[in-house]
Amino acid sequence: MCWWAMLVATAWATPVTVTVTGAPTSDGQILMSVWCDPDGWLDAAAGCRQAGGPTIGAGAVLTVDLAPGTYALSAFHDADGDGVMRVSWPIPIPKDPVAVSNNPKPRLGPPTWTSAVFVVGDAPVAMTITLVTP
Numbered sequence: 001m002c003w004w005a006m007l008v009a010t011a012w013a014t015p016v017t018v019t020v021t022g023a024p025t026s027d028g029q030i031l032m033s034v035w036c037d038p039d040g041w042l043d044a045a046a047g048c049r050q051a052g053g054p055t056i057g058a059g060a061v062l063t064v065d066l067a068p069g070t071y072a073l074s075a076f077h078d079a080d081g082d083g084v085m086r087v088s089w090p091i092p093i094p095k096d097p098v099a100v101s102n103n104p105k106p107r108l109g110p111p112t113w114t115s116a117v118f119v120v121g122d123a124p125v126a127m128t129i130t131l132v133t134p
Contacts, residue, residue: 012067015124016066019129022131022132025077028081030055038114042074049066067120070117072100074098076094093134096133101129102116102118106134
């Protein structure tokens with residue numbers, strides 16, 4: 001986990017605004033996690049920042065302050081509002097609509113860190129990601 005990203009972000013924060021689109025309903029919330037290291041990518045316990053907000057229309061606008069560096073993020077539509085992504089069993093495929101930075105084309109298996117990585121510098125960052133149902 002990148003503890004330094006949380007500490008440094010308060011002093012040298014760059015706002016990253018993420019517009020999440022494609023929610024099938026306006027129920028619940030959109031939850032987002034940010035990773036600053038490829039190790040642990042998409043492991044909920046390894047994310048260095050989290051953000052969330054109510055679903056408005058077909059999505060949400062979320063903002064996190066990050067220190068300059070390299071990151072990747074993912075989001076999901078938590079329609080039932082319980083804060084947990086629903087997954088199938090025994091093969092863990094998300095049942096909730098999901099999105100990642102850079103909107104990589106869906107393929108077999110989860111998106112790679114490389115396909116989702118983006119760089120934060122001194123200038124504010126704005127991006128739009130689209131939820132898809134796997």
